[in-house]
Amino acid sequence: MGRVVSFEMSSQDPKKAAAFYSEVFGWKVSEPQWDYWGVNTGSKEKPGVDGGVALGPSDxxxxxxxxxxxxSIDNALLKAKGNGAQVAREKMEFADFYLAYLVDPVGIGFGLIERKS
Structure with missing residues (x-):
C-alpha cells in the first residue's frame, strides 16, 4: 500500500512562505538547499507529516x-500511466531516494518516492 510520507508546497517566494508557516503554525524550518526549505510539522511526542516549501517550477x-x-517507482509509474496518469517529471535520482511527479486523470498532482535500500 502506498503511504503518504511527505508533502511539497510550491511557491514563487518560498522563503516568505516558509516563514509564514513557521510563525503561524510553529513549523520548524531548516536551512534551504537548492531553493527547498524542509519543514518539520510535529514533535517526538506528537508526530506530524514532514515536508518542504520549494521554489515552484514554471509548470x-x-x-x-x-x-x-x-x-518500486518504476512499477508504480507503469501502473499509474496505464490507469490514465500523466508523468510531469520522469524518475529523478537523489542520494537516498528516487522521485517522480505525476498528474492523475482528474488533474491532481502528486509525487512518487522510492527510498534506496
Missing amino acids: YPHGTRIQIEVD
Whole structure:
C-alpha cells in the first residue's frame, strides 16, 4: 500500500512562505538547499507529516503535492500511466531516494518516492 510520507508546497517566494508557516503554525524550518526549505510539522511526542516549501517550477508555480512512498517507482509509474496518469517529471535520482511527479486523470498532482535500500 502506498503511504503518504511527505508533502511539497510550491511557491514563487518560498522563503516568505516558509516563514509564514513557521510563525503561524510553529513549523520548524531548516536551512534551504537548492531553493527547498524542509519543514518539520510535529514533535517526538506528537508526530506530524514532514515536508518542504520549494521554489515552484514554471509548470507548477503554486500548490501542494503529497509524496506517496512505493516499493518500486518504476512499477508504480507503469501502473499509474496505464490507469490514465500523466508523468510531469520522469524518475529523478537523489542520494537516498528516487522521485517522480505525476498528474492523475482528474488533474491532481502528486509525487512518487522510492527510498534506496
